Amino acid sequence: MEYKIMLVEDDASIAKLLSSHIEKYGYKTIMVRDFDKILGTFIEMNPHLVLLDINLPKYDGYYWCRKIRQVSTNPIILISARDSEMDQVMGIESGADDYITKPFYYDVVIAKIKSQLRRCYGAFAPDVSEERKIELKGLILYPERPELHFNSNSTMLTKKEAVLAEILMRMAPRAVSRDMLMEKLWDDQAFIDENTLNVNVARLRKKLQEIGINEALETVRGHGYRLNVTWRNM
Structure with a gap:
């Protein structure tokens, strides 16, 4: 190699x-x-x-x-x-x-x-078979890589997208408030514009579409976001 x-x-x-x-x-x-x-x-x-x-x-x-x-x-x-x-x-x-x-x-x-x-x-690389993964209705997240897999498709995430995906997957189908997401994603929210969260949500939504999951990341008006576990429009 x-x-x-x-x-x-x-x-x-x-x-x-x-x-x-x-x-x-x-x-x-x-x-x-x-x-x-x-x-x-x-x-x-x-x-x-x-x-x-x-x-x-x-x-x-x-x-x-x-x-x-x-x-x-x-x-x-x-x-x-x-x-x-x-x-x-x-x-x-x-x-x-x-x-x-x-x-x-x-x-x-x-x-x-x-x-x-x-x-x-090489010789000291972590054993992939032992690494942490989160699964939800066939969607698999490997937070440490960080990658999303669904069926035979996969996509790379940024660190923030991986954290966002993990929270939403663990909480699904419940909605997660914007305040909670911002608290988990950034240590000091005082310097974070809410639009930054919007951008990360939009990017994660696009990554889900890339692997064949459409309209899964839903906006809950006045509250936050949730993952629709029925994976509509596939």
């Missing part, structure tokens, strides 16, 4: 040397050159691992790490000249799996890449 490593580094000389060294070990590197489209490149190329510099134009690596975490659980290793404890804490809190400080030894980078790939895809 050829693993794809996405390299996000705005110093062209470092990026070239790092890419060359990584490819010596049989990995394929994807070098990002448009730093306004990091998330789009990730979604399009679907790499197995991301090496992400913190000091980037416009938005920093912490920002892009959080964006990638919204759509994927694939390993992310941050690279930075910042070596303070707080910077490393911020990296982990942003969703990174590891943190490498510059200047670095290339062999250390390779060792960390190998470690993360083994953990996610």
Whole structure:
């Protein structure tokens, strides 16, 4: 299996040397050159691992790490000249799996890449047969991946969509209030616009349609939302 490593580094000389060294070990590197489209490149190329510099134009690596975490659980290793404890804490809190400080030894980078790939895809990867799943009338949610399955169809979710789906599936066919959903999805509701919940509901509704379940996520006027377990219009 050829693993794809996405390299996000705005110093062209470092990026070239790092890419060359990584490819010596049989990995394929994807070098990002448009730093306004990091998330789009990730979604399009679907790499197995991301090496992400913190000091980037416009938005920093912490920002892009959080964006990638919204759509994927694939390993992310941050690279930075910042070596303070707080910077490393911020990296982990942003969703990174590891943190490498510059200047670095290339062999250390390779060792960390190998470690993360083994953990996610190799000998140390979790046993899929033992992972948590929620089932409802043939609809199956794997929260940790996170994925939704129905019949032979499947779709990837963001972290927020997975949390939303789990709450609605566990409560079905009862309705769940908007206040409860916002409390479960966001720690600090004071900075969350209610429209943000609407957007996540709309995205989940679209994901359900993608796997063949139509008009299942219903709006309960004046209250919130519920899953219609009869799976209408299939």
